Structure formats: structure tokens, C-alpha cells
Amino acid sequence: MLNYYYENALKVGEIKLKDVENVNFTNAYSNLMEKLENGDVGFREVIYEEDIEKYESLRGFKNVVVIGMGGSILGTVAIYRAISPFENGAYFIDNSDPEKTLSLLKNLDLNESIIYVISKSGNTLETLVNYYLIKKRIEKINNFKGKIVFITNGGKLKREAEKNNYPIYSIPENVPGRFSVFTSVGLAPLYSLGVNISEILEGAREMDKTCQNDDIFENPALLNGVIHYLYDNLGKDISVIMSYVESLKYFGGWYKQLIGESLGKNGYGITPLLSIGAKDQHSLLQLYIDGKKDKVITFMIAEKYRLDENIAFEDVNDEEIVCKYSDIIKSQQKATEISLTNNGVPNVRITIDEVNEKTMGALLYMYEMQVGFMGELYNINAYNQPAVEEEKRICWDLIKSSKKQI
Numbered sequence: 395m396l397n398y399y400y401e402n403a404l405k406v407g408e409i410k411l412k413d414v415e416n417v418n419f420t421n422a423y424s425n426l427m428e429k430l431e432n433g434d435v436g437f438r439e440v441i442y443e444e445d446i447e448k449y450e451s452l453r454g455f456k457n458v459v460v461i462g463m464g465g466s467i468l469g470t471v472a473i474y475r476a477i478s479p480f481e482n483g484a485y486f487i488d489n490s491d492p493e494k495t496l497s498l499l500k501n502l503d504l505n506e507s508i509i510y511v512i513s514k515s516g517n518t519l520e521t522l523v524n525y526y527l528i529k530k531r532i533e534k535i536n537n538f539k540g541k542i543v544f545i546t547n548g549g550k551l552k553r554e555a556e557k558n559n560y561p562i563y564s565i566p567e568n569v570p571g572r573f574s575v576f577t578s579v580g581l582a583p584l585y586s587l588g589v590n591i592s593e594i595l596e597g598a599r600e601m602d603k604t605c606q607n608d609d610i611f612e613n614p615a616l617l618n619g620v621i622h623y624l625y626d627n628l629g630k631d632i633s634v635i636m637s638y639v640e641s642l643k644y645f646g647g648w649y650k651q652l653i654g655e656s657l658g659k660n661g662y663g664i665t666p667l668l669s670i671g672a673k674d675q676h677s678l679l680q681l682y683i684d685g686k687k688d689k690v691i692t693f694m695i696a697e698k699y700r701l702d703e704n705i706a707f708e709d710v711n712d713e714e715i716v717c718k719y720s721d722i723i724k725s726q727q728k729a730t731e732i733s734l735t736n737n738g739v740p741n742v743r744i745t746i747d748e749v750n751e752k753t754m755g756a757l758l759y760m761y762e763m764q765v766g767f768m769g770e771l772y773n774i775n776a777y778n779q780p781a782v783e784e785e786k787r788i789c790w791d792l793i794k795s796s797k798k799q800i
């Protein structure tokens with residue numbers, strides 16, 4: 395389902411096997427297991443939730459609209475856009491850019507839509523304003539036939555849902571937003587989008603069993619966390635996901651928040667970046683190979699591409715080559731991996747059988763566990779985000795002062 399290859403990260407020479415063994419990962423492992431077992435942190439228990447019948451009434455709409463920010467939408471986008479990269483009918487309103495939001499709403503038939511308003515706090519500015527943009531349009535429709543569903547635990551949006559008798563799903567309080575993809579936050583809209591959410595949970599559960607192992611070389615989440623932690627301590631604090639599966643680009647958006655918001659505290663933190671192979675070989679590979687040696691590269695590749703065909707073409711010497719189209723990108727990934735390793739750039743590789751519900755569930759859950767372990771290694775709270783609150787206060791004051799000028 396998912397294979398993790400780490401040898402190049404040790405071959406590069408700056409960290410050796412003994413450095414990995416010398417990290418007190420046993421402590422990190424037992425601390426995280428304790429938090430998960432006593433319910434301090436709930437992102438494991440939710441993947442064993444059996445009650446998916448509660449989503450039954452949420453299918454059958456032509457359009458699925460999701461309004462949310464950060465962890466309230468990024469996981470859903472990551473999974474759906476990986477599984478169905480070319481499908482229409484999904485509308486993700488995840489920013490306050492008027493051009494993006496209003497152009498999306500222009501072509502949207504709300505009567506044929508199920509609209510999710512998702513905000514754990516219920517007070518996120520963008521989600522609130524984007525909801526009102528939709529509300530304003532719905533109020534002009536006689537006999538609205540669509541459906542509005544709120545997924546929230548409180549605040550202004552919960553009060554709005556209660557006032558209008560909209561259905562409300564709650565989010566377990568011990569699951570931070572960026573870890574909430576395996577709760578109703580992700581599962582409800584994904585169910586509406588026709589995704590097999592049981593398979594997503596099955597993938598996460600299989601990865602959970604793999605991660606219940608304190609033998610670090612059998613636990614990809616723990617090992618990848620320790621490798622990134624060790625290299626961070628050596629000044630390689632940029633984590634580049636280089637995916638040779640373009641439909642994983644939205645996974646990159648989810649990864650950025652998970653890593654950035656969980657670990658960016660008390661002066662610590664690694665910087666998450668996403669590159670798409672093979673095309674970023676023509677834009678960033680020069681930097682990765684010959685620029686500052688401050689990065690750890692994580693390759694992502696699929697064993698099998700869902701579309702493929704045999705090709706025959708002539709190379710630059712007019713010699714015929716016959717291969718599968720996917721052999722090209724696989725060769726490019728391998729060549730880039732060899733070149734990076736030859737040039738002392740540490741890299742690891744995640745290979746998934748193919749993109750599907752099960753592998754996506756496993757991939758996202760692996761990173762939730764990895765960040766849990768890394769929070770223990772850095773001895774920080776990986777589950778809050780206090781630094782983002784100041785901007786929100788300043789912004790609300792600015793908006794309130796600006797409204798007099800309208």
C-alpha cells in the first residue's frame with residue numbers, strides 16, 4: 395500500500411544509523427502513545443469511528459460546496475483532488491480572494507448543491523464572510539432545493555445554524571483542526587462527493603497498526619520524524635515534498651499547514667515546501683542540488699498510474715525507444731534521486747501502489763503520526779496555534795473601522 399525508503403538520508407553522510415539510534419525516540423514514542431491512549435489528543439480514536447450511516451442523507455446532489463479554512467477544508471481537498479483530479483461538481487471556497495470566490499459562485503447552481511459550512515471554532519472570518527455570500531444568494535431563491543450543513547463546535551456559525559435549524563455535525567474537541575480530516579470535517583463532504591470513506595478509514599487504520607511499533611526502522615512515521623528532526627538540528631530545516639504524482643499537489647497544501655502550524659513554535663520549526671516532479675526539475679532542481687544545503691527532499695511516486703499507455707518515440711539521436719509513458723516519469727524520479735544523493739542532498743522516498751482512498755488515508759495518517767512524534771521530540775505543543783490570534787484581532791478591528799467608509 396505504502397513503502398518508505400530512507401537509506402539515502404543516511405547515505406548522504408551527515409547522519410548515520412547511530413545518530414538515529416541515539417535520538418531518544420523511545421520517549422517520544424511512549425509520550426505520544428500516552429496522549430493518544432488517554433484521549434489528550436484524539437486524532438487516532440476518530441479513525442476507528444464506525445458510525446458512517448450518519449452521512450446517509452448527504453448524497454445525491456449535483457454540486458458539493460465546501461466553505462472552510464485551514465484544517466477545515468485542506469484535508470478534504472487533498473484527498474478529493476487526488477482521487478478525482480478531473481471531476482467537476484466540487485467547489486472549494488477556501489480563501490477571501492474576491493476574484494476566485496465570486497467567479498466560482500457565478501457558475502454555481504445553489505439549488506443543485508449541498509453546501510458545507512465548516513469551522514471548528516465557528517468564528518473564522520473567511521468562512522463567516524463566504525457563508526454570508528452564499529446566504530445572500532440563497533435568500534433570492536424561491537423554494538431553495540439545496541441543502542446547507544454546518545460542521546462546527548460553537549461561535550457565530552453555530553448560533554447561525556441553530557437560528558436557521560440547519561443540520562449541525564460536531565468535531566471532537568480533542569482533535570485539532572489540522573488533524574480533523576478523518577472526522578466529519580473531511581468524511582461528510584467526501585461522502586457527498588462519492589468517495590469511499592470506509593476505504594479511507596481502512597487505509598488510516600492499516601497505517602496506525604504499522605505506527606504502533608517502537609522499532610523505529612519498522613515505523614515510517616517515527617523514522618521520518620527522527621530523520622527530519624536530526625537534519626533540522628544540522629541546519630537542514632526545509633522539508634520539500636517532491637511529488638511525481640501531480641494529483642498529490644493539494645496534499646501539499648494540507649502538509650504545509652500540518653507541519654508549519656504544528657511545529658513552528660518557540661523558535662523551532664521546519665519549513666514545508668511542495669514541488670511537482672518532473673516539471674520542477676526544470677525550475678528548482680538547480681537550487682536543490684547546487685544551492686544552499688538546507689533541505690531534506692521527500693519523493694512521492696506511484697507504483698501504478700491510473701492512466702498509462704505504451705509509446706514509441708525517437709530520442710535525440712533518432713533512435714527508437716518503446717516504453718510505457720509512466721516509465722518516463724519513473725526514470726526522471728530515479729535519476730533525480732540519484733543526482734541529489736550524489737550531491738549530498740538527503741532524501742527519502744514514499745511509494746504508494748496507486749492513488750486511491752486507501753493509500754490517501756494511509757498517507758495523511760502517517761503524517762499525522764509523524765507530526766505527533768516530532769512534537770514530542772521538540773518538546774512542544776504540536777496541537778495549538780497561539781501565534782495566529784494577534785493577526786485576527788488586528789484584522790477584525792481594521793474591518794470594523796473600514797465598514798464606516800462603505
Ligand SMILES: O=P(O)(O)OC[C@H]1O[C@](O)(CO)[C@@H](O)[C@@H]1O
Pocket residue numbers: 463464465466512513514515516517518521571572655779782
Ligand atoms: O476550523 P476553524 O475554527 O474555522 O479554523 C480554521 C483554521 O484556522 C486556524 O485556527 C488558524 O487560524 C487553523 O488552526 C484552523 O485549521
